[in-house]
Amino acid sequence: MPREGEPRYRAIATDLAAKIRGGFYAPGSALPAQRDLSTSYGVTLMTLRQALRQLSDEGLIVQQPGRGTFVSPPxxxxxxxxxxxxxxxxxxxxxxxxxxxxxxxxxxxxxxxxxxxxxxxxxxxxxxxxxxxxxxxxxxxxxxxxxxxxxxxxxxxxxxxxxxxxxxxxxxxxxxxxxxxxxxxxxxxxxxxxxxxxxxxxxxxxxxxxxxxxxxxxxxxxxxxxxxxxxxxx
Missing domain, CATH: 3.40.1410.10 (Chorismate lyase-like)
Structure with a gap:
């Protein structure tokens, strides 16, 4: 759950980062499609993409146009x-x-x-x-x-x-x-x-x-x- 006053996209990024670091999403594996993620978190695609942008800036994911979003390998x-x-x-x-x-x-x-x-x-x-x-x-x-x-x-x-x-x-x-x-x-x-x-x-x-x-x-x-x-x- 997001902390009081925390932007929704940041809470999503925190949750996804925890799943990546915890091995729920393995290094090199594909994340679910953006539309599926936005539905599961109950947010718009725009909000979901803000979260993914934060993960990308932190080096946790790699976004490949036309292919999808992948967890950064070791x-x-x-x-x-x-x-x-x-x-x-x-x-x-x-x-x-x-x-x-x-x-x-x-x-x-x-x-x-x-x-x-x-x-x-x-x-x-x-x-x-x-x-x-x-x-x-x-x-x-x-x-x-x-x-x-x-x-x-x-x-x-x-x-x-x-x-x-x-x-x-x-x-x-x-x-x-x-x-x-x-x-x-x-x-x-x-x-x-x-x-x-x-x-x-x-x-x-x-x-x-x-x-x-x-x-x-x-x-x-x-x-x-x-x-x-x-x-x-x-």
Whole structure:
């Protein structure tokens, strides 16, 4: 029951938040349709949407146009400061990551590797990597559904020592829409990374489109270092 003088939408948000935190609505699950919720609480759609907006601002739910309202899944973290792969970082945290290889083929002696990363059945990252010759040919037959690209390079004697990476906000580009199953105006991050070997030769050029509703960027600053991480939702 709402406290005296408390706006109705705020009481609804408090009730829904308690159910989310208590596990009544599981992480990643869909909330009932807005019309059903408004009926069960005995309020108008406008009042219900005010409550949902508050939950969204608190990071408890994610609203996906045309699909519904979902409970925010647990946070993930990707250490941008390391040369490990995103998949390795997430698996170390106990998250199940599924990789689907769209294509892996030689193009002008370079390997073009296209993959989709899924967390708990939700496609979240569309990634295209180019491996420069002469190393590309040795990787054509690698099973990249289970083997990380950096691991494959190390196996053939090509260690990587540094990388430059730029992350920019954008909206979902057309080529990625079919793989991430989201509309054109969906917010995303676009990560472009170039990785180098010990002799400073460029070996991998990588571009990843990452759903903005799946991850966010956080930074931890200390007196002697700056640690950047991806954190977000699966």
């Amino acid at each position: 946070h993930l973290a990707y250490r941008l400061g390391s040369l490990r792969s995103l998949t390795d970082d997430l698996r170390d945290q106990g998250f199940e990551v599924r990789t689907t290889v769209i294509s892996a083929a030689l193009v002008d002696d370079a390997l073009r590797l296209e993959r989709v990363r899924e967390f708990r059945g939700r496609p979240s990252i569309h990634q295209i990597s180019w491996v420069a010759p002469p190393h590309a040919a040795a990787l054509v037959d690698v099973d990249f559904t289970t083997t990380a690209l950096y691991t494959a390079l190390s196996t053939i004697g090509v260690p990587v020592v540094r990388a430059t990476e730029t992350v920019s906000p954008a909206v979902l580009p057309e080529p990625s829409q079919v793989y991430l199953r989201e509309p054109p105006n969906t917010p995303v991050f676009i990560s472009t990374r170039v990785t180098y070997t010990l002799d400073d030769t460029e070996v991998v050029s990588d571009r990843a489109v990452i759903l903005g509703s799946a991850m966010e960027i956080k930074a931890e600053r200390a007196a002697t270092a700056l640690s950047l991480t991806w954190s977000g939702f699966s």
